[in-house]
Structure formats: C-alpha cells, structure tokens
Amino acid sequence: MTEADARDWLRANLDVPRETFARLDRFVALLSAESARQNLIAASTLPAIWSRHIVDSAQLLPLAGGSPATWLDLGSGAGFPGLVIATLSEAHVTLVDSRKKRVAFLAEAAAALGIASRVTLLCSRVETMPDGQYDAISARAFAPLDRLLPIAARFARPDTIWLLPKGKSAASELDAARGSWQGAFRIEPSVTDPEAAIIVATQVKPRGNR
Secondary structure (H helix, E strand, C coil), X not given: CCHHHHHHHXXXXXXXXXXXXXXXXXXXXXXXXXXXXXXXXXXXXXXHHHHHHHHHHHCCHHHCCCCCCEEEEECCCCCCCHHHHHHHCCCEEEEEECCHHHHHHHHHHHHHHCCHHHEEEEECCHHHCCXXXXXXXXXXXXXXXXXXXXXXXXHEEEEEEEEEEECCCHHHHHHHHHCCEEEEEEEEECCCCCCCEEEEEEEEEECCCC
16 A cells, blocks of 8 residues: 555545644654654654554544444554544544653644544553543554453443454464453454454453353
8 A cells, every 4th residue: 555545545435634634644744753752663664654554543443333432542652543543533532651752742742633632641551540441442563462351351341342453463363362252353454454454352351251
C-alpha cells in the first residue's frame, strides 16, 4: 500500500472528511518532529507513515462492530492506534503508557488535534491501572495474547470487543491462549500488510468460568 493508496483507503472505507485529514496531517507533522527527540516509531517507517501507522490503526474501526463509546488503548506509545481512533471517531479513548515522555507527547498531540476532551491519558503500567470497563480494547505490539489477557481482562465486559493487531504471530498466539481462555475469537487479515493479522474477540473469559 502506497501513501496515496492509504489516503484513498481512508476516503473509501471511513469517508474521512477534509478537516479530519488536516488533523491527521498535523499529527504526522508533530510525530515526525518529535521522532527526532525520542524514538516514537522506527525511522525506517517515517516515509510510509500513512500506510504503516495511520491506516494500520484506522482499519480497526470497521472491525469494532458499531461505534464504541469508550475505548481503551494499552501501550499507546506514539498514539497508534488510540490517538488515530480518537481522531476518526466520536469514542472517548483512554491511552495508557508507562513512559512519561510518551504520555507528554500524546497530551501535546491531543491538544493540537482538538480532541483532548475525548482523550484520557494514563501514565501507568497496566497492572496498576484503576479498574474500569470499556466497550473496546486495543493493544498494538504490546504483549502476546497469553500475557495480555490475564492483566487486561478486568477492563472488559462480556460484550467488549478486543481488537489486537499482530504480525505473523496471530495464529500461534491465539493457539497458545486457547488453553486458558475462551471466547468468540477470529483472525482478520491486515489491509496494510499481507503477512499481518488482527485478533478480534468478544465474550472473552478464563476457561472454567461460567
């Protein structure tokens, strides 16, 4: 997917208006500038930021099953996918990262994009976060599924939808988790990388729980 293809995908699949493209352009500029000061994303991906990061995040929205009102993004890092989700939807998104410099950048970016009122920032490890439940949970390059579910399941209701971008490891991670976890799991192909996939799940609970 080229950068032009990425913009076309956003128009065709999410009907992104001009003003939202302007916000995303602003975010890309902020991210590029900040990447010179801290390692937000791999430098090799900067020339392909729309395909590798913006659309890679945005593709979760059509999989979310409607319009989640509350969204939890674990290990938000540079804002993928959480800040992109907040820009492209009306969801209130909680962004979680344990690194103070990352959270400071996310706060600056949310303010610059005019979406700070719909973004909550937590500088915290997931294990020490306050309890709460969300309509959707995402985690991109955060932890393998069998490690993620035990620490994040307390943030989900039975109808919460999990949207977990993975690389080539999606099937093997799901196989490893099935021994301890049950739910309605499926694997969706990524639109940005033919070798990557997204684990989508609802009704997630430990095996043995009724």
